[in-house]
Amino acid sequence: MTPPGQENRAGTGNGTDSGTTARARSAIVIGGGIAGPAVAMALRKAGVEATIYEAYDTTADGIGGGISIAPNGLDALGAIDADEPVRAIGTPLYGNVITNAQNVKVAELALPEELPPLHFVWRTDLYRTLHDQSGERGITTHRNKKFLTAEESPTHITAHFADGSTAQADILIGADGIRSTVRTLINAENPPPHYAGLLGFAAPLADTRTPPTGGKLHITHGKRASFGYLSQEDRSGGWFANLPHPEHLTLQEVRKTTPQEWLRTLRAAYADDDSPAVAMLDLTDPDQLLMTGPLELTPPTPTWHRGRIVLVGDSLHATSPTSGQGASLALESAVQLARCLRDHPYSEAFAAYEALRRPRVEEIIEQTDQANQTKARPETRKTDARHHSATWHLHHHIDWNSPT
Known part of the structure; x- marks a missing residue:
């Protein structure tokens, strides 16, 4: 019988190995936005039972503006068999046309022919689609669960919520957005968002x-x-x-x-x-x-994981909309984290995940920060065609079946 004020456990835990050599079989996912459902679905495919805990008591319908899902983001969704519903709600985009204040074209980005188009979606539609897909796969989302803190034992981690309830699992994943509580719990010196x-x-x-x-x-x-x-x-x-x-x-x-x-x-x-x-x-x-x-955006995050806790999505590597990569990078990280947890004990998995992801996301964040500085200072603005023609980040492919 579940004690009063405590949620059912997100999983049973392994119960046989109290060290960091244990494979994770259950996960608490803090945050039910974009990264939360994506990582929960990826974990389900990797054999890890995940339960989502969302702070708000309502859905995120009507929140946010437009998002472009880049080919690399669609590729990540394809690795967990979730790309087609997102394509269905999106409008294909084949590039950008950049003009100046006098309506003179100064640059044009055309996607390489070998890549599929980007898809423009409204964030509310993307949220609803991912949320519905996770539900159809048997993933539970608990609402009105504001995360406060967590405590670890040799065999599991316990999350504490503002309503007095708790949840237990093998690991805890912070997908709680740019003002992540989990990020500060891992390391209080992890930097806050940068305006x-x-x-x-x-x-x-x-x-x-x-x-x-x-x-x-x-x-x-x-x-x-x-x-x-x-x-x-x-x-x-x-x-x-x-x-x-x-x-x-x-x-x-x-x-x-x-x-x-x-x-x-x-x-x-x-x-x-x-x-x-x-x-x-x-x-x-x-x-x-x-x-x-x-x-x-978030400056480079020094500490990605600690103990049984790890970050994913905007809680780890938020980019501003200028990058066109915020949602796509979150989807990539969700899938790569699940692959690492499939292949390794959780401590090794977290390290492998960071090694896979850190160089890529930090380079994209740096480029985005430079573009934002130009946008924010119109008096120094000039369009650099080389910046707009860069497509290296779109070619990223995740082979789900290959070992990490």
Whole structure:
């Protein structure tokens, strides 16, 4: 019988080997956003029973703006047989067209022919799809479970939640986002998120009143701010804006200003640009404005794991939307962590996982930080075609069946 105030165990534990040579057979996943369901599904395929604990008591529908799932992200989903549902909700993208404030094309990124297209999805649709898939695979998500701390024993780890309940498993995975509690638990000196100097906004449009963009995302680096948009064959689509803002506002602080006022601010920022920005802002229903908050990323994280605890997704390597890689890197890490846990005792698995992932994610974060600094300082902005033509990170392939 389960003691009062304690959840059923996420797994039975191994019970036969109290050292770090033990294989993990059960996992507590803290966070039910994008990385949480992905790592839980990957663990299930690797033979590890995972249970998700989400702090909020509601789903994440309506949260966030648009996301591009790159070929490497779709490849990671394919390794766990989860790519087709995501392709079904996405719009194929074949590259970017970069223009300046005078509407002169200065660069164009075309995907290599051997790669499949990116897929543009709204974050709320991606969340719902991954959540539904994890449920269909028998993975349980407990809501209203705000994680507080964890304590380890020789045979398992126990998570403690704000409602007084607990959960036990062999390992605990922090997938609790950019302001991760698990990250600080591993190492209090792990750095907090870094503000990129930009606020994010986006909105869908049933009719952009703009010619179709031919399966490419159009991005204007204007005099004061950057603006991107997508128009499909039926003229539906949407836009996003990166607005330089010297003061770091939290999402809650951004939402204290009305959508109408933010739309006025955005119109002023793009008023001197020769782009569709102002016209699309005029078409935007204030109730449809998505205020995605500050663009942030995490500096290199010194400590990825400790004992029976490890990080994945934005809790470990958040990149701002500028990279186009945030969700894709989270999906990659989820799958690679599961492969390592399939092949090794958990202590060795965590070390192998870090060795696989750290060089790649830190290089992408560094490149993104450089791009954000340029966006945040329009007076020094110039478009570097070499930056926009870089596609090395898109060719990443995960062979699920190969040993780690």
